[in-house]
Amino acid sequence: MNAHALTALKLTGIAFGAMSLGLLFMGLGRIVSARIQRRIGPPFYQSFIDVIKCFTKTSITHNFVMDLGIIMALGGLIATAFFVPFANFSVLGSSSVVIVLYLMSIGYLGMAMGVSASGNPNATIGISRALALMLGYKIPFVMVIMAMILTYNSSDLLTYALAQNHGFGSWHIFKYPLGFIAVEIAFQAMVGEKPYDHMIAPAEIASGPMVELSGKYLGIGFLLHAVQLYVETGLIVNLFLGGAQTWYIMMVKMFAVYFTTMCINAVMARYRIEQGIRHLWIWAGSFALLQLVYTRIWG
């Protein structure tokens, strides 16, 4: 087997691994919310059942752009997943955080294109909210990344992860606590959990972007969310929680990040859209700015 085929195989493995891990997290996240609400909750494999069921249903498409957009979103996010190091292992040999941020937007834009083509006004509202919110969380996030790049003179996620390999004390969560808080707030908005779930808002705009997705499209929508979870939790683990040497440590750390998010999600209500953006800019933004200034002067 030649090297290319091997890489292709590995990439396929990562794609499916990312989807399954994301789905597993979603199932566990539902159990977490259920337990907080004193319910039993679904089995942990519920999300797998949901996705498979979605693929057994008939589905309706509105035009070619809708198909294209959805596939582009999934493709964009899976491509992002290739660049996120998993347990200090990166198939492509490069894991620049700039590429990750750039590719992640392709996912969102694909989604925006696909669901806007479906012609439902609620979907368009949902997408415009999602893009507005993106403006809110990308800025603090990028400021924190800039602080890192200034320190290490490198944008490689693997470099950051390896630099944190010397025990707890070297973890960035202790070195850059303000940056961690900023990113944690931004993360809440990235995965679209409360209080930043404007874009889904089931009772308000009937689940926003997903409103016209039926059957297989909805299944892909779920997979999108799963890959998104993988990418974003992986990013935070590599940036702040010391990366990981082994795959199970990595998974535990990733789940810890998601667990925090779900706990916040279970007890918060939704902000209004302009409140949400203001909150992100003021709180996450000021923490990120402080971190940046601090790193620049004393770091």
Added chain:
Amino acid sequence: MYDHIFKRAQSLHGDKITCEKKHPQQLEIKTDRHYVMNLLSWLKTESYVHLAFISCIDWIEENQFELVYHVYSYEEKNHILVKTRLDRDRPWMHSIIDVWGHAQPYEQEIHEMFGVYFPGNPDLSGLFLHNWKDLPPMRKDFNPKDYSLALYSLKGMGHEALDMDFIQEITELEVE
């Protein structure tokens, strides 16, 4: 409570109305239908600014409809019912939307449910009923039971069968 308004009504409109105390906070005024508008505009100036509702009653034996205007005063904290009778064969009544604009949907509803016509009301189209072609349904000579049986029952739909047989029948419709 309402002695004041009672006396004023008697002295100003005494020959056109009959007043009756119904309840410590409720006064009933009966009047001719052409006089209702005058009375209501007068009441509005007398702090009875809240038109709560307009209701309609079908007195089928007397061959009359009765319209009841409920007005309320926040200052005197009492409630006046202005009642008037209409001929049931040709029921129409002056619209009061010039006095209270929000009377429009009330009149629209009475028109739909009783067939009382309100000249001057700009919109008397149907409000609640879907594709209605029968007598207005709140009239006493409309029989809802017959209607329901004729339209919604299985017999009415052309299935000459008892319930369980019917369900059996459509369940047995062959599937693929």
Added chain:
Amino acid sequence: MEHDNIYLTNLRDEKQNMWTGLANYFRKRSMWMLYYCTGCGAIELPPTMTSRYDMERLGMGPMATPRQADLLLITGYLSVKTLKRVIWSYEQMQEPKYVVGFGSCPINGGIYWDAYPVINHLEAFMPVDMSIAGCMPRPQAIIDAFEKLMDEIQQGKAVGYKRYRKHYDWYKRNQDLVLNRQSAVLTPYVDPFASMPTAAELMAQESEDSHV
């Protein structure tokens, strides 16, 4: 039928092979519902969904739009106006789809059997896969019904959507009978004021009449 408060309305078997059997397993374990809160029954769903009875155990959850849902809950009486919307929602749902009628109203009209705006037999307008008798059924009965529905789905008996597709003309005829009626049911009503006269005209006419 021998079941106490639930009777099964689907007796016909779908031809099952291994794949449909497997697909049915996933379908039954993940029913997303669109609850159309038409009547009293809507109030029984919050306890069914939340901590006390927790229907998420069964993989069920509320969904926001008909496109995403598998299960349409008709929670109570259906007026003619609502029926039209229910049919739209049902036709927007993607197959396989199931309908559950709550309470006696969708079965035979319940206490509204003689009311002019409320239809009596939902079964005549769309295929109902499961009916729960009671006024209103308690959450226990609802969960029970969902479990029975899951069994039916697994056995390939809940095929109302196929019946709807195959016998669409039959259902459409009944729907038209109620929704697009052309003539009056009992006495046709002739509006004496159809020409929309003004008050002045009416008064002039009245004084004329009184002179005669």
